[in-house]
Amino acid sequence: MSEDINTPPSLYTAREPVFPRRVKGAFRSLKWWIMGVTLAIYYVTPWLRWDRGPHLPDQAVLVDLASRRFFFFMIEIWPHEFYFVAGLLIMAGLGLFLFTSAAGRVWCGYACPQTVWTDLFIQVERWIEGDRNARLRLHRQKWDGEKLAKYSVKWLSWLLIALATGGAWVFYFSDAPTLLKDLVTLTAHPVAYVTVAILTATTFVFGGFMREQICIYACPWPRIQAAMMDEDTITIGYRDWRGEPRGKLKKDESPEIKGDCIDCMACVNVCPMGIDIRNGQQLACITCGLCIDACNDVMDKIGKPRGLIDYLALTDETAERQGEKPIPVWKHILRPRTILYTVLWAGIGIAMLVALFLRADVDVNVSPVRNPVFVTLSDGSIRNTYDVRLRNQFHEAREFRISLEGAEGIRLELEGAEGDIVRVGADQTLQQRVYLIAPAGSEVAESGRIDLTIWFEAEGSGSRVKAGTVFNGKGN
Numbered sequence: 001m002s003e004d005i006n007t008p009p010s011l012y013t014a015r016e017p018v019f020p021r022r023v024k025g026a027f028r029s030l031k032w033w034i035m036g037v038t039l040a041i042y043y044v045t046p047w048l049r050w051d052r053g054p055h056l057p058d059q060a061v062l063v064d065l066a067s068r069r070f071f072f073f074m075i076e077i078w079p080h081e082f083y084f085v086a087g088l089l090i091m092a093g094l095g096l097f098l099f100t101s102a103a104g105r106v107w108c109g110y111a112c113p114q115t116v117w118t119d120l121f122i123q124v125e126r127w128i129e130g131d132r133n134a135r136l137r138l139h140r141q142k143w144d145g146e147k148l149a150k151y152s153v154k155w156l157s158w159l160l161i162a163l164a165t166g167g168a169w170v171f172y173f174s175d176a177p178t179l180l181k182d183l184v185t186l187t188a189h190p191v192a193y194v195t196v197a198i199l200t201a202t203t204f205v206f207g208g209f210m211r212e213q214i215c216i217y218a219c220p221w222p223r224i225q226a227a228m229m230d231e232d233t234i235t236i237g238y239r240d241w242r243g244e245p246r247g248k249l250k251k252d253e254s255p256e257i258k259g260d261c262i263d264c265m266a267c268v269n270v271c272p273m274g275i276d277i278r279n280g281q282q283l284a285c286i287t288c289g290l291c292i293d294a295c296n297d298v299m300d301k302i303g304k305p306r307g308l309i310d311y312l313a314l315t316d317e318t319a320e321r322q323g324e325k326p327i328p329v330w331k332h333i334l335r336p337r338t339i340l341y342t343v344l345w346a347g348i349g350i351a352m353l354v355a356l357f358l359r360a361d362v363d364v365n366v367s368p369v370r371n372p373v374f375v376t377l378s379d380g381s382i383r384n385t386y387d388v389r390l391r392n393q394f395h396e397a398r399e400f401r402i403s404l405e406g407a408e409g410i411r412l413e414l415e416g417a418e419g420d421i422v423r424v425g426a427d428q429t430l431q432q433r434v435y436l437i438a439p440a441g442s443e444v445a446e447s448g449r450i451d452l453t454i455w456f457e458a459e460g461s462g463s464r465v466k467a468g469t470v471f472n473g474k475g476n
């Protein structure tokens, strides 16, 4: 049949499903360990308890939306301390830069949630349908009882994992045992059900069906990482100068005419991205190292040295092609770029630790009321009004004495309270209106604007904080 030359060629190619073969080796073992640890952390963490006393939640890690606080074991982050979260995010970003510039896409290959859950889904698929050949056969065969039964069991298993994944996420935002009971008895907040449903659906679809397409088409990281990699970055490489010309050695053929690659396709068949690393560096490669395991196994069997596929830097390739020794790994890792990332990462970490241990248990915000800036009372005195937010981060109620500095002759009064002491409940924030009054005819009352400081001192503990503000007199 002849092609219609007026029809432009289609730019769309249907996805070829990838059925990675099982492989054993050092990198596969490392991936199993990382998968086990990361999944355990994710699923178990909301169930860990941490005693913080009678007034506070006992969940070790909790984003407490109701009281707007983040609990992480002994650390408690209040909304005004969001800079800690920002600092952690910056550290995570710098850590990613550091690992990428040193060892390419190791995050993608080993610890990214997309990789971890896809790996888990593939393993479940393998348990139910068999290894690569059996899965390929089942995929190609027409729908019958066997295919329907195996696919049903697989999809149901994926759905249960996805449900557990979506469920675990919401437990980070509320007391896990209580929320589980509420979810099961259909009394939880609708937002919880919607969140679980969305995360269940995305986990099921991303891990079960889209798999490598998320990494290749949806994730921006492969594009960004190129800026962090250079010729010293260790990534996956095929020693073509050793492997080519590839092919199976026939009887009577001299071993010299062929390279070490016997074109067995083992490296391609185990690849979760469905690529052939012998074609060179590719955007799709997540540097998971499974092709190294597969090829090393083949090399062992045919009595050739391991490392035909290996973690390699471009500079190593150049050196090896010229018959020189590769550069030691530590020289690839210790270079200005990685040292800079490490110094920045450690600097932010140390600064955050210092800030964490030096932070006060009290926080205050003083806002002068601007409309009007002052009021003349019936006796001629001048009054300024301030709205104070006093946050007591102690885990017990405290009394705070309020005093002035740099405000000679100014009197302090509290709305609805006698004297200069306010009481704030444990882990509570008090909204208090404060008046500063300058007597009629006094220098302060007649003056323009003067700077002053308001101190808040917790009775008994000695903890105190201050807030700078201004007093506006008649001359303002």
Ligand code: SF4
Pocket: 243, 246, 260, 261, 262, 263, 264, 265, 266, 267, 268, 278, 294, 295, 298, 308, 309
């Ligand atoms: S596993 Fe090794 S020998 Fe087999 S095709 Fe791949 S590179 Fe060649």
Ligand code: SF4
Pocket: 236, 267, 270, 271, 272, 273, 274, 275, 276, 277, 284, 285, 286, 287, 288, 289, 290, 291, 292
């Ligand atoms: S080519 Fe090798 S390292 Fe890259 S994704 Fe495939 S198996 Fe992993």
